[in-house]
Amino acid sequence: MSQPATAPTAAVVCTRTDFAWPDGTPVLNGFQFSVGPGRTGLVGLNGSGKSTLLKLIAGELTPTGGSVTTVGEVGHLPQHAALDTHLRVDEALGIAATRAALHAIEAGDPCEAHFTAVGDDWDVEERARATLDQLGLSALDLDRTLGEVSGGESVLLRLAALLLRRPDVLLLDEPTNNLDRPARRRLHDAVAAWSGVLLVVSHDRQLLDRVDRIADLRGGEVHWYGGNFTAYEQALAVEQETAERTVRAAGADVARQQRELADAHVKLARRVRYGNKMHAQKREPKIIMNARKREAQVSAGKHRILHTERLQEAKSRLDEATEAVRDDAEIRIDLPHTAVPPGRTVLTLTGLRTRHGTRADLEVRGPERIALTGRNGSGKTTLLRTLTGELPPAAGTADLHVPHRFLPQRLDEVLDPDRTVVENVARYAPEATGNRIRARLARFLFKGARADQRAGTLSGGERFRAALAALMLAEPAPQLLLLDEPTNNLDLSSVRRLVTALHSYEGALLVVSHDPRFLRELALTRWLTLTSDTLTAADPL
Incomplete structure (x- = not known):
């Protein structure tokens, strides 16, 4: 399915982007992609390159060819990123320097460097506490050392840091990993309220049902679907039903072409036997028999080539139809x-x-x-x-x-x-x-x-x-x-x-x-x- 004509002005553009790992393993080749304001769910089979694409957009990886262009600041929440347990909460949120400058100004220090550090962010502490409360982390005081935090709390803290930065483009890679149900609900609400560019990779159906469109990355290309994940599944089911019908029709055509080619071989063999019989019995002049033999060979050759070409075309259509059916192989074990x-x-x-x-x-x-x-x-x-x-x-x-x-x-x-x-x-x-x-x-x-x-x-x-x-x-x-x-x-x-x-x-x-x-x-x-x-x-x- 092609991208809707009503797609907004892109904030992320990948132009003929190539990427391969250092050992030469290719991930993207001539990749084309653009996404603009709104919430986009990026889905695809494991290994299709979803996380790699987010890292390329975030600038954490460099394409080996083509370009990746972004408009505005990019914030990225990766799948795996451990927090240093020795950090204070405000350091983990990335606001420690701003807070220190703000406190110095409040204490009467007029140093210009403090005002530069604060900029327009005079309400940084209030925003930080509101964001922590929004994500269910109100018990974390800004001055406290993290100590040991759970996997879910680590995810929420890193998300809070991104929300405080207010990036123009927000990239989330499996953000609901390790989150309990209340925390998932809070993250769902934060995603639903996001007004900028949001690109999220997730296996969480409830989260993906809050996006505006689905980008399905498969075979090195993106296929666009309007609506949330439920609408995407419905559209995909229709596509698969059509693809399977096409496979059945193409398979029947291949079988028919194979039968016609076999029939052509039988007819040719009969003509050859008849010609040989006439030649052996010498019932016609030699010049006429040779002419008929050449004519039969030419006609049979054309007939055979025609049916062979039709069979190859039918097989090609079957191959194309088969490729359109998604591979849903299952793990099957006996232990x-x-x-x-x-x-x-x-x-x-x-x-x-x-x-x-x-x-x-x-x-x-x-x-x-x-x-x-x-x-x-x-x-x-x-x-x-x-x-x-x-x-x-x-x-x-x-x-x-x-x-x-x-x-x-x-x-x-x-x-x-x-x-x-x-x-x-x-x-x-x-x-x-x-x-x-x-x-x-x-x-x-x-x-x-x-x-x-x-x-x-x-x-x-x-x-x-x-x-x-x-x-x-x-x-x-x-x-x-x-x-x-x-x-x-x-x-x-x-x-x-x-x-x-x-x-x-x-x-x-x-x-x-x-x-x-x-x-x-x-x-x-x-x-x-x-x-x-x-x-x-x-x-x-």
Whole structure:
């Protein structure tokens, strides 16, 4: 679908933009893109180049060809950006120098440098507190040192810093990662109220339903759809239905052309046999028989060429029609050694108290599938790391009785970026042969050369899939999986693939997530929540 003729004056323009990673892996080639005021949702399969495009627009990456032009100041909220816990809140917000100058002026210091530092921003403190309150961070005093903040609080603080800067172009890359439901609602409201240029990459359907248009990045090109994500899905369904009908019609045409070509060969063979018979019986003068033979050969040759060309044209139409149908390949795995008998004890927490202060007594038996929920900063990640033995408990014990694997939020804890996908998986299954690893990786959609890509060159979703493969294919086979916010950085297609993979997994599952739709699709057997530093039973979301 072409870009609507009513598109506003562009504030971001990519002109014949090329980009490739240092190892030569291409991402964009001759890329054309422009976007103006309003809220735009950028979607596409993992690995299509969404995050790379945002970094090019933000100036964090340099195109290898063509140009990227922006009008006005650009603010970028990336997927991964840790905050220094030694910073004060005002430093994290980027207003420390302005506040210091303002306080100096209020204390009676008339130095011109202070007035220059303040500029027109005399209400910076009031705006900062209002922004923190808007995002649910009113408990953070501007003079306080950050200390340890949760992943969700880190995202909101970085967003608050951007909102205070009031950039002309705001780029958000998976901004709802790690956010609990109240925090997501606040971010949704902030996006809905944004009046400038907004380009957001997200797998959050509710967030994407607040945008004005969808830009679908696939095959190195952007396809535009007016309306929000729901309207986009409806338009896409119509496109796919049409594409599938075209494939069926093109396939039928190929079959018909193949039959006609076969018929042409049969007719030619009959003519040759008849000519040979006439020649053997010498029923006609030789000159007439030779003339008829040449005429038959020429006619048959033209007939054969005509049908061959028609067949090739039909095959080309089939190829084009097939390319228009989106590839929605699913992860399909069979891991019988992960199965846990119903009565087997998997996990026991006895009088456990974590460093965060969480208290828990818990027993998990058999292939239970448990959701662990709670507000940002409630201690869910600390509890998981305590269960795995990475963090020592402050009191009590945590006993794991089966082989287990932990998939953290930061995938670089699992993957070595300088190793290939195959090499990373081999680290967790050192006894497995290369062919065995490759055969299993194919089921995680890493086939052929894709399995030889370095982990550092993969997109967020591809890195997640590689990390999941490394853990699920580990030896001994894990009979307990602990997942911390597994849908972060995944496009909606990848989330569906993850659900399929986890349905195939026969072991016990303990998953932390703020994504209620994802959790509802996992066929969970129990829901737990962290409230008031206590692990308790909860109702399903």
